[in-house]
Amino acid sequence: MEILSLDPLYLVALLAIGIPTGILSGLFGIGGGAIIVPFMILLGNDIKIAVGISIMQMIFSSIYGSYINYKQHNLDFRDGIYAGFGGLIGAAFSGMVVDTIPSRILEGVFTLFIAYSLVKFFKANAEGGESRLGNGIGARLFLIGGSCVVGVFAISLGVGGGMMLAPLLAYYLGYSSKRIVPISLFFIIFSSISGFTSLALHGYTDYKQGFLVGISSIIGVRIGIWLLGKINAKKHKYALLVLYCLILVFMLKKIFLG
Incomplete structure (x- = not known):
């Protein structure tokens, strides 16, 4: 098998990163790319290949995680659709974006998105509140349009978009942080499959590494969903803000210090 041709330590590293990434996916409704992309770059992959690996593993964790959320009646299926x-x-446009935009610019855009998300999510009420757009067709169109924009840039950056979608749902639609998680994870099914297809057609994927990380992330996502049920909304919001801060610091360090 080609997988067995990988260096044993490298193989262990791939499996090891999948489990904690899966936990974060289940707990925060993120694809885990904000963790995997820097890690894969650290292992010597170009950012564009790292993006492809990240997106491939999201298919595994998001489908399994959404199945669990559906069975536990945690998923608002209409909003998820x-x-x-x-x-x-x-x-669907992610492959074209990755093909034309230099890696350095992609890293900068990703960092700006994280900073924006941090500010918006900080202002949002952890328990949820009144929608700034009402509850009618305007809110639905915003959900579709916002998700479309997130899909273009998030997949191009190697993240599922949960971290970018969360502040939009919290700040503009008044969703609680814990309600957001199942919707974000369900959103990632669609964005990751579409993005993976686009990236694969452009040659930006490594199937062996993506498969290994994806399989191990399935273990973690069940743990993450279990933890989500044990934590209150306020603590959940604070934990997510800490995650935003850590990723922002890492990316700023990489951009300015190399």
Whole structure:
């Protein structure tokens, strides 16, 4: 098997990163790319290949995680469909974006998105609140349009978009942080499949590494969903803000210090 041709330590590293990434996916509704992309770059992969690996593993964790959330009645299926539809459209353009935009610019855009998300999510109420856009067609169109924009840029950056979608749902639609998680994870199914197809057609994927990280992330996602059920909304929001800060510091260090 080709997988067995990988260096044993490298193989262990891939399996090891998948489990904690899966935990974060289940707990925060993220694809885990914000963790995997820097890690894969650290292992010597170009950022564009790292993006492809990251997106491939998201297919595994998001499908399994959404299945668990559905069985436990945690998923707002209607909102998930709206978000997923927008993500499906936006992610289809990711291969073209990765093909034309230099890696350095992609890293800068990713860092700006994280900073924006941090500010918006900090302002949002952890328990949820009144939608700034109401509850009618305007809110649904915003959900589709916002998810589409997130899909374009998130997949191009190697992240599922959960970290970018979360502040939009919290700040503009008044969703609680814990309600957001299942919707974000469901959104990632559509954006990751569409994005993976686009990236694969452009040659930006490593199937062996993506498969290994994806399989191990399935173990972690069940743990993450279990933890989500044990933590209150306020603590969940604070934990997510800490994650944003850590990723922002890492990316700023990489951009300015190499």
